Amino acid sequence: MTDELLTIGAFAARARLSAKALRLYDRLGLLAPAHVDEASGYRYYRAGQVERARLVAMLRQLDMPLARIAEVVEAGGAAGADALAAYWADVEARVAGQRTLAEYLRGRLSGRSSEMYGKFVVETVQLPERVVITQKRHTLADELPAWIGASLGRLEAASRECGGVTAAPFVVYHSEVSMESDGPAESCVPVADEAAARAWAAEHGRAWETRVRVDPAQRFAYTRISKAQVAHPQIMAAFEAVEEWITAQGLEQAGPCREIYFADWDAAGPDDAVCDVAFPVR
Numbered sequence: 256m257t258d259e260l261l262t263i264g265a266f267a268a269r270a271r272l273s274a275k276a277l278r279l280y281d282r283l284g285l286l287a288p289a290h291v292d293e294a295s296g297y298r299y300y301r302a303g304q305v306e307r308a309r310l311v312a313m314l315r316q317l318d319m320p321l322a323r324i325a326e327v328v329e330a331g332g333a334a335g336a337d338a339l340a341a342y343w344a345d346v347e348a349r350v351a352g353q354r355t356l357a358e359y360l361r362g363r364l365s366g367r368s369s370e371m372y373g374k375f376v377v378e379t380v381q382l383p384e385r386v387v388i389t390q391k392r393h394t395l396a397d398e399l400p401a402w403i404g405a406s407l408g409r410l411e412a413a414s415r416e417c418g419g420v421t422a423a424p425f426v427v428y429h430s431e432v433s434m435e436s437d438g439p440a441e442s443c444v445p446v447a448d449e450a451a452a453r454a455w456a457a458e459h460g461r462a463w464e465t466r467v468r469v470d471p472a473q474r475f476a477y478t479r480i481s482k483a484q485v486a487h488p489q490i491m492a493a494f495e496a497v498e499e500w501i502t503a504q505g506l507e508q509a510g511p512c513r514e515i516y517f518a519d520w521d522a523a524g525p526d527d528a529v530c531d532v533a534f535p536v537r
Contacts, residue, residue, distance in 0.1 A: 259301055259302070260289060260290055260299040260300065260301060261299060261300050261301070261302060262297065262298075262299060263277055263278075263288070263297070263298045263299070263300065266299075266300035266302075266304070266305070266308075269302065269305055270304075270305045270308040270309055270312075271309070272308055272309075272312055276312065277298070277300075277308065278298075280308070280311055281298065283321055284321075284325065285311045285321065285324060285325060285328065286304065286307055286308055286311055288300055289301040289304065307328060310327075310328060311324060311328060314327060314328070314339075317342075317343075317346075318346075319342060323338070323342050326338050327339050327342070347524075347525055348482070348483065348524075348525045350525075351481075351482075351483035351525030351526065352483045352486040352489065352525070354483070355481075355483050355484050355486070355489040356486070356489040358489075359489045359491070359492045362492070372492070372495060372496035372499050372500075373496075374496075375478040375480075375492070375493055375496035375497070376478060376479070377476055377477070377478045377496065377497055377500040378476070378477060378478075379474055379475065379476050379477070379536070380474070380475050380477060381472065381473075381474050381475075382472065382473055382474075382475055383472050384469060384470065384471055384472045385421065385422060385445040385469070385470045386421075386445065386446055386447075386448075386449040386452055386467065386468075386469055386470075387443040387444060387445050387446065387467070387468060387469075387470055388410055388413060388414065388417060388443070388444055388446055388452050388455075388456065388465055388466070388467055389410070389441050389442060389443045389444075389465065389466050389467075389468065390406045390409065390410060390441070390442050390464055390465055390466075391429075391439050391440070391441040391442075391464070391466070392406070392438070392439055392440060392441075392464075393437040393438050393439045394432065394437055394438055394439070394440060395432070395433070395434055395435075395436075395437050396432055396433050396434050396487045397434065399432055399440065399487070400486075402440070402442075403426055403440070403442060404520075406442035407424050407426075407442050407444065407516070410424065410442060410443070410444040410465070411424065411444055413444075413455060413459070413465065414444050414446045416451060416455045417446035417447065417448055417451045417452040417455055418446050418447030418448030418451050418452070419446065419447050420444055420445065420446060420447075421445045421446060421447050422445040423445075423515050423516060423517040424442070424443060424444045424445070424515075424516055425442075425443050425513045425514060425515040425516065425533075426440055426441065426442050426443070426513060426514045426516075427440070427441040427443060427511050427512075427513045428440055428441075428511055428512050428513065428514075429441060429511050430511075432487075433487070443470075443513075445470075449467070449469065452467045453467050473509065473510070473535045474509075474535065474536055474537070475533040475534065475535055475536065476497055476500060476501050476504075476506065476533065476534050476536045477497065477515070477531040477532060477533035477534070478493055478496055478497050478500075478531070478532050479528050479530070479531050480493050480528065480529070480530050480531075480532060481525065481526050481527060481528055481529065482520070482523045482524065482525050482526070482527055482529045482530075483525040483526060484530075485514075485529065485530055490514075490532070493532040494512060494532055497512075497532055497533070497534055498534070501534060501536055506536040506537065507536065507537055508534050508535065508536060509534075509535040509536055509537040510534075510535040511535075512532070512533065512534045513532075513533050513534075514530050514531070514532055514533075515530065515531040515533055516529060516530050517529070517530070517531065518530075
């Protein structure tokens with residue numbers, strides 16, 4: 256034993272932690288003792304481990320999962336700070352989504368649906384005829400976000416052979432997507448060259464289950480929502496607000512609803528506008 260080693264009690268006092276916490280950190284693989292006496296089982300720590308012990312304790316106060324704590328602690332320095340920033344961005348996005356969901360549920364439970372829908376600004380826009388390449392899939396709500404990201408990524412990559420993207424990508428819901436209903440949903444990317452798109456689909460479409468169609472010019476009623484509001488089921492409030500507005504204006508729905516994604520999803524914050532919830536109307 257050297258003078259550089261501290262008993263667990265002395266180290267706990269210096270780190271301002273309990274011996275119980277230190278034993279937990281050891282068991283979780285976050286902070287191992289510098290030495291364990293084989294005969295007695297006593298744990299000993301080095302003074303240089305104090306900073307790591309305090310860092311682990313503070314990270315646990317953020318409700319950070321153990322794997323993420325280990326990532327931050329092992330990285331240290333600027334890399335550790337970046338890992339912490341990434342984790343906290345995820346937390347803020349989740350909390351923003353939960354806040355929106357809580358507001359939606361309070362409106363439902365209290366019968367204040369009209370007040371809740373009034374928070375959404377509904378407008379109309381005329382969209383031109385467009386050539387689109389599409390992928391369609393039956394999917395439940397929990398699998399939907401991952402499928403949307405993957406399918407739109409595939410279609411945007413394919414668009415390079417179809418004259419390029421001409422407008423914001425969108426997702427059409429041909430029937431309800433929830434935890435009980437599986438749609439189908441259809442990811443769509445507008446492209447410039449119909450002939451090139453049909454040639455590409457003839458060569459690759461079967462493997463990718465990709466189709467080409469021409470969407471007619473249509474008028475849409477829509478409301479713009481934030482990234483936090485896109486999550487299910489809180490996005491349902493936006494759909495319902497537009498439906499209520501359409502009825503109040505004496506209009507009729509002229510086809511399936513859609514989500515139009517006009518912003519960089521990864522770069523957007525929870526409160527940034529990223530999507531239009533839209534219904535074709537007549």
